[in-house]
Amino acid sequence: MSFISKPRVGHPALQRNELGLRQRDYEGTISTLCAGCGHDSISAALIQTFFELNIEPYRVAKISGIGCSSKTPAYFLSQSHAFNSVHGRMPSVTMGANAANCSMIFVGISGDGDSLSIGMGQFCHAIRRNLNMAYIIENNGVYGLTKGQFSATADIGSTAKKGEVNNQKPIDAALTAINQGAGYVARGFSGDKEHLVPLLKGALRHKGMALVDIISPCVTFNDHQGSTKSYAHTREHFHQLEQTDFVAPAEEITVSNEGRDLTPVTLHDGSRILLRNVKNGYDPRDQAAAFAYLKNCQLRGEIPTGLLFIDENSIDFHERNNTIETPLIDLAHEDICPGADALADMLGGYR
Amino acid sequence: MGPVDTKNPDYYHKVVDCQWACPAHTDVPGYIRLIAQGRFDDAYMLNRESNVFPGILGRVCDRPCESACRRGRIEEKPVAICRLKRVAADLRDDISDRLPTAPKQKNGKKIALIGAGCASLTVANDLLPMGYEVVIFEKFDTTGGLMRTNIPTFRLPPKVLDEEINMIVDMGADLRLGHDISSMKDLLDEDFDAVFVGSGAPRGRNLEVPGRYDSDRIYIGIDWLESVAFEHIDSIGENVVIVGGGNTAMDCCRTSLRLGGKRVMVTARKPRHLLKASDWELEDAEEEQIELLLNHAPLRMIVENGKLTGMEFARVEWHEDENGRLQSTELGRVILPCDDVILAVGQENAFSFMERDIGIEFDQWDVPLVDPVTFQSTRAGVFFGGDAAFGPKNIIWAVAHGHQAAISIHKYCHGEDMTERLPDQVTMESTKMGMHEWSYSNDYDTGARRLVPHVSLKERFKKLDIEVELGFTADQAIAEVERCLNCDIQTEFVAKRCIECDACIDICPVDCLTMTADGPEAELRTRLSAPSTNLEQALFVSEALPQTGRAMVKDEDLCIHCGLCAERCPTAAWDMQKSLITIPQAADQPVCQKQRRSA
Numbered sequence: 037m038s039f040i041s042k043p044r045v046g047h048p049a050l051q052r053n054e055l056g057l058r059q060r061d062y063e064g065t066i067s068t069l070c071a072g073c074g075h076d077s078i079s080a081a082l083i084q085t086f087f088e089l090n091i092e093p094y095r096v097a098k099i100s101g102i103g104c105s106s107k108t109p110a111y112f113l114s115q116s117h118a119f120n121s122v123h124g125r126m127p128s129v130t131m132g133a134n135a136a137n138c139s140m141i142f143v144g145i146s147g148d149g150d151s152l153s154i155g156m157g158q159f160c161h162a163i164r165r166n167l168n169m170a171y172i173i174e175n176n177g178v179y180g181l182t183k184g185q186f187s188a189t190a191d192i193g194s195t196a197k198k199g200e201v202n203n204q205k206p207i208d209a210a211l212t213a214i215n216q217g218a219g220y221v222a223r224g225f226s227g228d229k230e231h232l233v234p235l236l237k238g239a240l241r242h243k244g245m246a247l248v249d250i251i252s253p254c255v256t257f258n259d260h261q262g263s264t265k266s267y268a269h270t271r272e273h274f275h276q277l278e279q280t281d282f283v284a285p286a287e288e289i290t291v292s293n294e295g296r297d298l299t300p301v302t303l304h305d306g307s308r309i310l311l312r313n314v315k316n317g318y319d320p321r322d323q324a325a326a327f328a329y330l331k332n333c334q335l336r337g338e339i340p341t342g343l344l345f346i347d348e349n350s351i352d353f354h355e356r357n358n359t360i361e362t363p364l365i366d367l368a369h370e371d372i373c374p375g376a377d378a379l380a381d382m383l384g385g386y387r
Numbered sequence: 388m389g390p391v392d393t394k395n396p397d398y399y400h401k402v403v404d405c406q407w408a409c410p411a412h413t414d415v416p417g418y419i420r421l422i423a424q425g426r427f428d429d430a431y432m433l434n435r436e437s438n439v440f441p442g443i444l445g446r447v448c449d450r451p452c453e454s455a456c457r458r459g460r461i462e463e464k465p466v467a468i469c470r471l472k473r474v475a476a477d478l479r480d481d482i483s484d485r486l487p488t489a490p491k492q493k494n495g496k497k498i499a500l501i502g503a504g505c506a507s508l509t510v511a512n513d514l515l516p517m518g519y520e521v522v523i524f525e526k527f528d529t530t531g532g533l534m535r536t537n538i539p540t541f542r543l544p545p546k547v548l549d550e551e552i553n554m555i556v557d558m559g560a561d562l563r564l565g566h567d568i569s570s571m572k573d574l575l576d577e578d579f580d581a582v583f584v585g586s587g588a589p590r591g592r593n594l595e596v597p598g599r600y601d602s603d604r605i606y607i608g609i610d611w612l613e614s615v616a617f618e619h620i621d622s623i624g625e626n627v628v629i630v631g632g633g634n635t636a637m638d639c640c641r642t643s644l645r646l647g648g649k650r651v652m653v654t655a656r657k658p659r660h661l662l663k664a665s666d667w668e669l670e671d672a673e674e675e676q677i678e679l680l681l682n683h684a685p686l687r688m689i690v691e692n693g694k695l696t697g698m699e700f701a702r703v704e705w706h707e708d709e710n711g712r713l714q715s716t717e718l719g720r721v722i723l724p725c726d727d728v729i730l731a732v733g734q735e736n737a738f739s740f741m742e743r744d745i746g747i748e749f750d751q752w753d754v755p756l757v758d759p760v761t762f763q764s765t766r767a768g769v770f771f772g773g774d775a776a777f778g779p780k781n782i783i784w785a786v787a788h789g790h791q792a793a794i795s796i797h798k799y800c801h802g803e804d805m806t807e808r809l810p811d812q813v814t815m816e817s818t819k820m821g822m823h824e825w826s827y828s829n830d831y832d833t834g835a836r837r838l839v840p841h842v843s844l845k846e847r848f849k850k851l852d853i854e855v856e857l858g859f860t861a862d863q864a865i866a867e868v869e870r871c872l873n874c875d876i877q878t879e880f881v882a883k884r885c886i887e888c889d890a891c892i893d894i895c896p897v898d899c900l901t902m903t904a905d906g907p908e909a910e911l912r913t914r915l916s917a918p919s920t921n922l923e924q925a926l927f928v929s930e931a932l933p934q935t936g937r938a939m940v941k942d943e944d945l946c947i948h949c950g951l952c953a954e955r956c957p958t959a960a961w962d963m964q965k966s967l968i969t970i971p972q973a974a975d976q977p978v979c980q981k982q983r984r985s986a
Contacts, residue, residue, distance in 0.1 A: 046898070
């Protein structure tokens with residue numbers, strides 16, 4: 037870790053966003069993760085995402101569990117809300133917060149261990165409830181905090197730092213999420229911010245569960261030959277399914293000569309994601325085809341990245357349960373606690 | 388634009404903006420770090436190596452380093468380099484045993500230096516320790532040249548001048564004061580192996596306006612300052628008009644205040660941003676309630692019954708014509724009542740002692756033709772330096788000329804080709820001390836530039852020679868040094884170690900790094916993380932990175948050398964390395980001990 041904090045001084049010519057904030061205003065404290073950790077790049081990508089989407093930091097809640105990944109909310113948006121919860125319990129804490137105040141923007145930060153081992157049940161049920169959140173999995177294939185044991189996403193045949201070979205089948209977060217019916221599933225790579233940022237923007241603007249599985253190499257325990265989650269291996273085996281561009285609601289889509297290849301996907305708030313140069317006619321709106329394609333890639337050891345699946349008509353938890361839009365904190369006391377008589381009335385309705 | 392060769396000594400030298408801008412290339416970050424460590428003696432000696440007069444320059448240097456300082460681009464105010472230099476000189480102990488000495492055994496070469504100013508003294512400083520016999524001819528009875536005659540004592544006390552000049556003269560120079568060279572020809576007929584002309588630019592420009600010669604109370608600025616320095620003049624009228632907007636005008640107006648001037652007006656034809664005076668000299672004059680009258684073009688002197696009563700000016704307005712040249716329009720006229728007028732409108736060379744048929748050629752402006760590298764004139768063995776060479780510049784330029792001329796004289800005296808000079812060198816040394824520790828203070832200090840304390844406005848006018856600036860205390864100096872960005876601690880990058888994890892790019896506080904495809908420079912500058920508009924600052928472009936073939940590109944412009952890129956680098960592809968630039972001097976030049984072929 038570094039002994040000095042990142043100097044507050046910045047490049048004088050850098051732009052401010054619509055809120056008058058600089059990108060530096062979206063930073064957190066200096067990272068205490070290993071130098072070169074993919075997670076730090078993801079934090080930087082999130083900083084850029086929030087800055088470019090002109091989101092006020094105080095409207096954001098960052099929720100995490102336990103692990104290297106779950107430390108990272110400290111490293112971005114220091115002026116937002118955060119809850120570092122119990123191992124694997126990030127989804128249920130987010131659920132509670134979201135139920136109480138659905139006007140906030142929820143970002144769950146989790147890792148392959150936190151979500152796909154101890155928190156697997158929570159992960160699946162958060163998807164099932166279609167909780168409105170961006171669910172970020174910082175996926176490095178090892179338990180870094182406990183010195184590099186295989187995690188549930190380690191591929192068969194990949195080796196640990198000392199040479200031990202993994203024989204257990206991996207759980208693929210994206211495949212699982214598509215299978216469970218998540219409305220927005222994407223995969224990115226921490227070493228490729230240019231493509232990661234639009235995926236994160238889409239995830240924040242999607243209403244409902246938006247999962248972004250991000251390959252995030254562990255420089256200390258999983259960046260060696262034999263690892264399938266290293267910088268070198270990922271660069272060699274990942275392919276971009278399509279170029280994704282995020283277009284805010286007010287912006288116009290400029291159709292150039294390559295316009296015929298453009299497929300716009302509309303999100304709930306009117307913003308759109310443009311898919312360009314789509315590989316092999318891949319259609320992220322077709323759940324069964326997407327699942328089949330990804331399964332095949334997995335068997336061949338390929339790592340497709342980009343927007344994997346999107347359900348443009350997803351209905352989130354609040355909509356489905358017809359809950360009140362006003363955050364509970366903004367309700368008058370007599371509305372939220374109507375008194376003994378109202379309770380008796382309601383109970384009477386069940387008799 | 389392909390990989391950049393950082394082994395080229397100029398590459399990292401340029402990154403050290405202050406050192407690059409300094410004509411004598413003083414290792415600024417090096418000596419100010421020594422100041423912060425309280426090593427004033429070492430700081431002084433490091434300074435002296437390149438600029439010879441740290442105490443003098445620490446007070447009156449033109450400070451090209453400060454206008455180049457990177458800190459000034461980050462937050463406007465540069466590091467107070469000049470005044471830190473003075474601290475090293477003020478607070479040092481006796482360093483006499485560390486000064487160079489001349490050997491008893493001489494090398495048999497005898498050099499004549501004309502003028503005992505900073506250029507000649509620098510030549511003497513470089514040649515005396517090598518065994519040369521040096522004769523300095525000075526027309527006045529004092530050393531120092533314009534440093535003594537033109538810089539008022541309240542800015543540069545004679546004690547400081549004497550001390551640093553004596554360090555050189557005491558090595559054994561044959562100093563002949565009061566010895567005016569009236570004929571260059573006669574001098575050349577003597578048995579000198581080489582002659583160096585460091586006679587300065589001692590003639591003040593005149594201003595031909597009606598009435599110029601009708602009163603004896605109209606002076607030429609540098610002559611007037613000289614008379615004050617030699618105590619021939621010790622008073623002036625209550626109302627004084629100074630004509631000119633340069634540093635000499637500033638010295639004249641402040642001196643006037645100390646000799647009895649009550650209302651002292653400085654008039655300049657141009658608007659403020661076009662004045663030649665340094666910002667700080669303007670500020671110092673304004674602090675003393677000098678009236679600065681801008682856009683005033685001189686018209687005539689008003690002399691009534693043989694007595695100067697005022698001067699008339701045209702008030703003008705400036706605008707650019709279609710060729711981009713400034714043109715003025717007159718708005719009206721104004722008469723400034725005054726008792727004295729001082730003309731400080733520039734100065735020029737004067738070579739009345741130099742015959743025109745001795746092989747030393749002059750151009751149409753009567754400036755000698757001097758080679759900008761060797762400083763040799765068109766006559767072999769005759770060298771020029773300082774203001775005498777290319778017209779009025781400043782002390783630090785004269786020192787730089789002196790060093791280079793000394794190299795030429797040394798080579799000339801040994802019959803070697805003067806154009807074959809040792810190149811500058813750069814040596815790199817890692818500053819890594821531990822996992823994330825460096826042997827320099829890498830944290831960014833947010834402090835504002837410290838102000839040098841001044842003697843109160845009440846006290847300072849009591850005597851002419853009360854030095855106005857008090858200089859930093861040790862504690863103030865240490866605090867000011869922390870503002871230095873340590874630009875000589877370079878970000879050295881090894882492409883083959885990079886795994887392209889983005890850590891350096893994410894952490895860089897000033898967004899000076901980008902990983903992108905290489906391209907032509909102008910186009911590459913459009914693709915960087917932050918706007919790259921300062922074209923004078925270099926781009927570092929690495930070799931192709933192993934995994935993607937992109938290049939690591941760094942815009943040197945605003946790097947604050949905090950070392951975070953190297954701290955966050957998992958593979959030590961980045962390292963913080965101190966670059967030491969070696970500028971060879973005369974003593975470094977190897978020569979064969981053979982005799983000059985022909986005399």
